[in-house]
Amino acid sequence: MSKLLIEDKEVVIPGQILAEGMDYLPSNGAIREGDNIISTSMGVVSLSGRLIKIIPLTKRYVPQIGDVVVGFVKDLTYSSWFIDIGYSNDAVLSMKDATSDFIERGADLTQYFSHGDYMVAKIANVTKTKAVDITMREPGLKKLYGGKIIEVNPARVPRIIGKQGSMIKIIKDSTGCMITVGQNGIIWLKGPDLKNELIATEAIMRINECSYTQGLTEQTEAFLKERTGGKQHGVHQEA
Amino acid sequence: MAYTKRLDGRKLDELRKVEAKVGVIKTAAGSAMFRMGNTIAYAAVRGPREVFPRSMAKPDTAVLRCYYDMMAFSGAGERVRPGPSRRSKEISMVTAKALEPVLDLTEFPKSGIDVFIELIQTDAGTRCAGICAAALALADAGFSMKDMVCAVAMGVIDGTVVADLDKAEEDYDKGPVADLAMAMLPRSGEVTLMQMDGEASQEHIIEAVELMKKSIKKIYEVQKKALLEKYGGVKDE
Structure with a gap:
């Protein structure tokens, strides 16, 4: 009889036993060792049916075709x-x-x-x-040309971009910065002035620091509103 | 007279106070602090990056290089000469050998991963604290690991097996002392480091390994808690 030892969305550490028995299958970030499924990375569990996957919370960049x-x-x-x-x-x-x-x-x-x-x-x-x-x-x-470069953990990139670019759009709209987020965790940004560049940097670094918290989009929105005074920059150059 | 009461009043199988913190050095890829009583180790992971000299690089995987160092002021009063010495080079090597079995570095061929371990305060058990800190730092950096690594020293003092020697016990002069530094993988119980100073009988060593199996559970819990704390996995209860 197979037994699941973790819940969905639980944070696990490398080497933790996720499930016992042969009914479950390891996906990314997990391996099978004997009868058990073992986590190999620091991340959040994502269960889909019999498949156990770990979404990493921290990683080193490994290039993949199309990035x-x-x-x-x-x-x-x-x-x-x-x-x-x-x-x-x-x-x-x-x-x-x-x-x-x-x-x-x-x-x-x-x-x-x-x-x-x-x-x-x-x-x-x-x-x-x-x-x-x-x-x-x-x-x-x-x-x-110009602008500034900031580096974040590559595991946080999906969080910084958000669903269909929602998070990055909020930052772009409220600071008027052009922002390019690389899958390797290197971010280029260029704003209308230094002040807005610094606000955008701070917003991105906040997401980098606490990417595992819930309701991050609302938090970032509130932060940007407070710092920019709720001013929207309207149409900005596509970056 | 046999050694029945420990110098600092601990129970025979009791560890010193264990503390750990992950993410202490912001510029490093991964970092951690591990404290065992008065021994404090900091570890920082840099890389993967190019290896110099190039001949050291492996074509199919990354090389793990550890640098163990005691700070000048870290000892009991005498200035410790920092930098590579016969002793620190040996400990650097065994640290790398203790960590390598859990790591899968095939994603980074021809590269090198550097682990810097600094001891800012020492009271025996430094290589063990260094290994614990390094394992946390590597997990924090996000490398693929199939297990954590827990390390602690066991000892046989005048025929009594005790856990986690401090400096005063290591220098105990009323009887023979054996100091057995070990690293173990908490899930499988595999031993990745075993070194000993002094002499001990076969029975005592077997007893020490059994005690080690119990002791690492506590260390593993501390390491797990430290990692979960950084990544928001600690549940409110």
């Missing part, structure tokens, strides 16, 4: 750029993935991206040995 990330140029060669995307291995941006321009042999690549330039890019490929290729040739991917 939109924010990164910066760490180094460049004669034909490619090395981009730091917050992963242990640098991502490679090849010449054909960087621009549709014709680049002459021996041209100076810094005219496109130079050391320290930030960009929004998409993970094009991840090989078995975790070599990462990224691309810039898709709509919405671009080089970033």
Whole structure:
């Protein structure tokens, strides 16, 4: 007879026994060991039927194909750029993935991206040995000018964006900032002035600090209203 | 005369006061404090990041590197020379070996994960406190782990098996003392660290391992509570 040892939405730690017996199946963040299902990450339990999944509350970024990330140029060669995307291995941006321009042999690549330039890019490929290729040739991917960079735990990114972008929309609307949230936990934002940039930063860091609390959208809304005086910035540039 | 009454009045199987806190160093990927009586260890996890020299990197997984260090003022009065020494290098190595079996680092090939362990105050049992703190810090950073790691030292003083020696007991001079530092996985009971100073009979060591199995339950509870506290999992009752 199988026994479930945890409830739905319960916070579990790595190594905790989640269920006994063969009736349940481990999904992401859980493994089977003998008769038991064991949690392998710090997170919240999500039960769906017989499937036990752990939604992590903290994680290190592991690139996946299709992720939109924010990164910066760490180094460049004669034909490619090395981009730091917050992963242990640098991502490679090849010449054909960087621009549709014709680049002459021996041209100076810094005219496109130079050391320290930030960009929004998409993970094009991840090989078995975790070599990462990224691309810039898709709509919405671009080089970033000005603004500021903040880093959060990648596990909090879904919370910062919210359901269908609801949370990030609240922050954008009340501060007038352009915000790009990378799946790797690196966030770029640029506002109409310093004050609004700082309010947006503070709002995002609050979500990062307490992403596991309930009713976070209302809390953030109240916080922004208090700090900006309830002023809405209306139409802002798409970021 | 046998050792029947402990120097600080604890029961034979009683641990010192255990405390833990997760997320104490904001700039680290994961961090934790672990306190056992007067021994206080801080651990911070950095990475995964590039490994130098490159030849150290493994093609299929990350390398776990631990750095154990006692601070200059941490000892009983004498200045402790900080930085790598014969002793701290050995403890760094056994700490990494104690933690490696629970970690799955295949998501980060060719990279390195650094765990810095600093002891700001010491009263024996430092490698054990360091391992407990490091396990918490790695869980806080979000690495995949199949179990926690709990560590505590057992001792045989003048033929009596006791739990969690402090410095005064380690230096007990009215009889022979054996100091047995162990790390154990709380779920499976596997031993990932076992080192001993001194001499003890086979029976005493078996008795000490049995006592260890009981003692780590308390340590595991403290570690679990510390992690749940940071991540909002503590229920109001």
